Amino acid sequence: MSSEFEVLEMLRRKFSLEKIGDDCAVLPKDSETDLVITADMLVEDIDFRLEWAKPEFIGHKALAVSLSDIAAMGADPTWAMLSIAVPEHLWDTKFIEKFYRGWHKLAKIHKVELVGGDISRSPDNLVIDSIVAGEVPKGAAVLRSTAKPGDGIFVTGELGGAAAGLKILDDWGWYNPDLPREKLQLVEKQLKPIPHVSIGKLLRKNALVSAMIDLSDGLSSDIHHLCRSSGVGAKIYVRKLPVDANLTAVIKSPAERLELALNGGEDFELLFTAPKKYFSSLESTLFYRIGEITPNVGTIELMVRGETRILPPRGYRHF
Amino acid sequence: MSSEFEVLEMLRRKFSLEKIGDDCAVLPKDSETDLVITADMLVEDIDFRLEWAKPEFIGHKALAVSLSDIAAMGADPTWAMLSIAVPEHLWDTKFIEKFYRGWHKLAKIHKVELVGGDISRSPDNLVIDSIVAGEVPKGAAVLRSTAKPGDGIFVTGELGGAAAGLKILDDWGWYNPDLPREKLQLVEKQLKPIPHVSIGKLLRKNALVSAMIDLSDGLSSDIHHLCRSSGVGAKIYVRKLPVDANLTAVIKSPAERLELALNGGEDFELLFTAPKKYFSSLESTLFYRIGEITPNVGTIELMVRGETRILPPRGYRHF
Numbered sequence: 001m002s003s004e005f006e007v008l009e010m011l012r013r014k015f016s017l018e019k020i021g022d023d024c025a026v027l028p029k030d031s032e033t034d035l036v037i038t039a040d041m042l043v044e045d046i047d048f049r050l051e052w053a054k055p056e057f058i059g060h061k062a063l064a065v066s067l068s069d070i071a072a073m074g075a076d077p078t079w080a081m082l083s084i085a086v087p088e089h090l091w092d093t094k095f096i097e098k099f100y101r102g103w104h105k106l107a108k109i110h111k112v113e114l115v116g117g118d119i120s121r122s123p124d125n126l127v128i129d130s131i132v133a134g135e136v137p138k139g140a141a142v143l144r145s146t147a148k149p150g151d152g153i154f155v156t157g158e159l160g161g162a163a164a165g166l167k168i169l170d171d172w173g174w175y176n177p178d179l180p181r182e183k184l185q186l187v188e189k190q191l192k193p194i195p196h197v198s199i200g201k202l203l204r205k206n207a208l209v210s211a212m213i214d215l216s217d218g219l220s221s222d223i224h225h226l227c228r229s230s231g232v233g234a235k236i237y238v239r240k241l242p243v244d245a246n247l248t249a250v251i252k253s254p255a256e257r258l259e260l261a262l263n264g265g266e267d268f269e270l271l272f273t274a275p276k277k278y279f280s281s282l283e284s285t286l287f288y289r290i291g292e293i294t295p296n297v298g299t300i301e302l303m304v305r306g307e308t309r310i311l312p313p314r315g316y317r318h319f
Numbered sequence: 320m321s322s323e324f325e326v327l328e329m330l331r332r333k334f335s336l337e338k339i340g341d342d343c344a345v346l347p348k349d350s351e352t353d354l355v356i357t358a359d360m361l362v363e364d365i366d367f368r369l370e371w372a373k374p375e376f377i378g379h380k381a382l383a384v385s386l387s388d389i390a391a392m393g394a395d396p397t398w399a400m401l402s403i404a405v406p407e408h409l410w411d412t413k414f415i416e417k418f419y420r421g422w423h424k425l426a427k428i429h430k431v432e433l434v435g436g437d438i439s440r441s442p443d444n445l446v447i448d449s450i451v452a453g454e455v456p457k458g459a460a461v462l463r464s465t466a467k468p469g470d471g472i473f474v475t476g477e478l479g480g481a482a483a484g485l486k487i488l489d490d491w492g493w494y495n496p497d498l499p500r501e502k503l504q505l506v507e508k509q510l511k512p513i514p515h516v517s518i519g520k521l522l523r524k525n526a527l528v529s530a531m532i533d534l535s536d537g538l539s540s541d542i543h544h545l546c547r548s549s550g551v552g553a554k555i556y557v558r559k560l561p562v563d564a565n566l567t568a569v570i571k572s573p574a575e576r577l578e579l580a581l582n583g584g585e586d587f588e589l590l591f592t593a594p595k596k597y598f599s600s601l602e603s604t605l606f607y608r609i610g611e612i613t614p615n616v617g618t619i620e621l622m623v624r625g626e627t628r629i630l631p632p633r634g635y636r637h638f
Contacts, residue, residue, distance in 0.1 A: 004438050007415055014416065015423050017433050019398075025434035027398065030349035039450065041402040041437040079338075079346065083360040083448045096326055097333065104334050114336050115344035118360040119323050124443035129402045131358065131450060 038069035059102030066132035067195035074204020075134035085122035147211035161244035163264025165190030182249035218315025233296030357388035378421030385451035386514035393523025394453035404441035466530035480563035482583025484509030501568035537634025552615030
């Protein structure tokens with residue numbers, strides 16, 4: 001069965017959709033500014049479960065995933081639209097209001113104005129389409145397609161936490177605020193991800209990065225997306241991967257922890273590449289250098305204790 | 320049970336959403352141009368049925384409903400985004416490709432470029448979110464909120480056809496190309512509406528109109544939306560209503576035909592108001608003058624053979 005990615009590739013080819021393929025589309029706004037824009041569809045029982053999350057969390061996440069795409073372009077979010085199809089059993093409850101409250105709280109932090117959208121009834125599941133637009137100086141948007149061999153590969157934070165949170169929710173069946181601290185942090189990493197808007201902007205402003213993508217599908221898939229767009233390959237060092245520190249508290253097997261860090265989706269950290277001259281300043285701040293870009297087009301090598309393995313794109317965002 | 324409109328009103332009030340309430344949001348683009356943008360969510364079994372329509376028709380309609388909103392602002396469509404949640408049983412069929420083909424054919428006519436969107440799986444129904452942006456000279460977008468007492472009320476075409484088409488589809492159960500001509504035209508009015516982009520632009524360019532909205536929910540509801548936004552009332556003359564000529568072939572009762580013209584949704588004609596000095600030139604071209612704006616805030620009077628009745632907002636877009 002074909003993946004979302006393959007269907008998109010088919011459409012892009014058949015209908016020559018040139019603007020599609022990065023975290024956001026980049027469109028000219030005025031003589032000094034480009035508009036970047038993204039849409040993310042979240043479907044109940046594919047992307048989230050109602051019983052797991054408070055409505056406020058779902059509203060937060062709907063905006064956060066799109067803000068993360070804006071962050072990956074190094075852009076400043078400005079306005080948003082929100083379309084929701086709401087099932088009958090939630091229609092006259094406080095659900096919609098609480099959902100918007102969660103959305104709105106995050107929007108205020110990032111000064112995003114809600115300018116439009118649609119509300120419809122749904123015969124079955126809750127479906128949300130989150131659209132966010134941002135601005136970036138003309139020509140300065142950071143793309144996926146501009147990584148060069150020799151560049152270092154960096155991530156902005158720890159990996160695997162959101163996927164571990166998903167496992168905990170799946171075992172537990174609901175969001176339990178009385179879980180031990182480590183588990184709660186993992187669950188909140190899944191339910192209330194933090195989009196790295198300021199970090200994305202900072203990296204773009206200081207012209208430190210050569211390419212960027214957000215980690216929504218999981219490292220193994222997202223590094224493939226970036227490499228395919230850039231026409232390059234990559235080498236990832238397992239010993240350098242910042243596996244989420246909370247994972248040790250809940251997952252005994254080191255192999256399983258590594259699996260989550262490599263393939264677990266929805267951490268919404270930024271994955272970026274940078275030329276050698278910036279390595280030390282980037283490492284001395286917040287960022288983890290996990291590998292390097294190679295000229296082996298489309299091949300992702302995983303370095304495990306001196307051995308080289310091939311890393312297939314096994315990321316998952318949907319459960 | 321509260322309506323979509325009431326939920327939207329609640330959110331607008333609670334979260335002070337000033338940009339929401341017209342066919343499109345109007346946003347500054349550059350020193351000479353405004354950006355207008357709209358989102359429409361179409362849900363299977365609420366807005367359409369798969370068994371009624373070829374995938375191409377659903378793609379066409381998804382774009383057409385949003386283009387109609389752009390038309391109602393007098394704007395020029397420029398780019399679009401499309402998010403779809405696709406049920407398992409359609410995923411590996413040709414459905415998605417055919418759907419996009421219908422979308423793309425209409426997009427080419429209006430020179431609309433697809434710049435982004437999302438594709439997701441859906442555990443149940445097909446859900447589509449259609450986003451279209453357009454451009455209009457700064458400050459020139461035609462709003463709902465600027466009708467004045469004394470203005471005439473006009474529609475760009477015949478009414479009730481799309482709703483009659485819906486009835487035929489409901490009786491027949493599928494799109495049958497061998498139906499008699501009148502019925503087929505009604506069915507196609509429902510399945511393949513024509514957005515009046517050129518007409519909207521023409522009216523705006525010649526500065527003939529004082530306010531405009533597209534007839535998506537049905538005349539009785541949409542005239543209420545326009546009057547509420549403008550802080551006015553309206554008087555509609557039944558004898559002047561252009562009831563779709565094909566209705567006589569399929570609906571015997573004149574009262575039922577009138578009911579469809581007043582409350583039937585999805586004709587996607589434009590409803591606009593214009594000052595008296597333009598009446599003759601507007602009537603001598605294509606447009607039907609069906610009534611006039613009054614100072615009776617929020618009251619819509621229906622004039623039937625010299626009698627005055629109150630017209631409640633009974634439009635329906637969803638079946």
